[in-house]
Amino acid sequence: KAGVTQTPRYLIKTRGQQVTLSCSPISGHRSVSWYQQTPGQGLQFLFEYFSETQRNKGNFPGRFSGRQFSNSRSEMNVSTLELGDSALYLCASRSSTGNTEAFFGQGTRLTVV
Amino acid sequence: SQQGEEDPQALSIQEGENATMNCSYKTSINNLQWYRQNSGRGLVHLILIRSNEREKHSGRLRVTLDTSKKSSSLLITASRAADTASYFCATDSGGSYIPTFGRGTSLIVHP
Numbered sequence: 001k002a003g004v005t006q007t008p009r010y011l012i013k014t015r016g017q018q019v020t021l022s023c024s025p026i027s028g029h030r031s032v033s034w035y036q037q038t039p040g041q042g043l044q045f046l047f048e049y050f051s052e053t054q055r056n057k058g059n060f061p062g063r064f065s066g067r068q069f070s071n072s073r074s075e076m077n078v079s080t081l082e083l084g085d086s087a088l089y090l091c092a093s094r095s096s097t098g099n100t101e102a103f104f105g106q107g108t109r110l111t112v113v
Numbered sequence: 114s115q116q117g118e119e120d121p122q123a124l125s126i127q128e129g130e131n132a133t134m135n136c137s138y139k140t141s142i143n144n145l146q147w148y149r150q151n152s153g154r155g156l157v158h159l160i161l162i163r164s165n166e167r168e169k170h171s172g173r174l175r176v177t178l179d180t181s182k183k184s185s186s187l188l189i190t191a192s193r194a195a196d197t198a199s200y201f202c203a204t205d206s207g208g209s210y211i212p213t214f215g216r217g218t219s220l221i222v223h224p
Contacts, residue, residue, distance in 0.1 A: 033211060042214060048209075090156065094210075097210060098210055100144045100211075100212055101146065102158065103158065104148075104155035104157070106154050106155045107154065107155050109153065
């Protein structure tokens with residue numbers, strides 16, 4: 001079984017721009033969660049999607065949004081980028097919302113300059 | 114905000130020694146998991162322990178859970194240089210089952 005695939009692996013963007021990150025979960029997994037990892041804040045939960053619906057949301061501003069497609073692939077969008085958005089963005093898939101074990105992708109390293 | 118907090122923040126040992134990391138959390142949990150992260154990469158699931166379990170083993174890993182103290186420990190026996198990584202505990206509670214992570218323990222194993 002292929003693992004969780006995140007693209008791109010690295011991104012450099014300028015303040016004020018927007019960015020879209022992509023995540024393909026493990027085949028058969030319908031839950032996709034997004035996390036932001038920074039040295040200062042650690043791993044922070046952004047949101048979770050299941051069956052194309054946002055099920056849970058962390059404490060992030062509305063500039064952070066996401067969606068999930070019918071094939072369970074998910075995208076995360078950050079608009080009006082700020083320097084503080086520089087982070088490793090991790091996607092995790094779970095087989096169902098009742099199963100806590102998460103499988104992570106390699107992450108997308110976003111640098112905002 | 115973090116649910117779990119790992120201790121110590123950093124640990125440096127020699128190959129062959131045992132490494133012990135601790136995790137404390139604040140609210141009642143369904144499950145507690147430990148993950149490993151190699152530098153700048155994704156997290157790898159190591160072991161899950163349910164709230165009604167007290168101890169679990171997986172290879173060289175031993176995890177204990179004390180729900181009365183709201184704490185867990187991860188023991189890596191006979192450590193190897195390849196164990197060098199950051200280790201995170203994650204808890205889930207209520208009905209969401211979404212793991213919430215601590216800040217991690219950075220482990221360095223010197224060959």
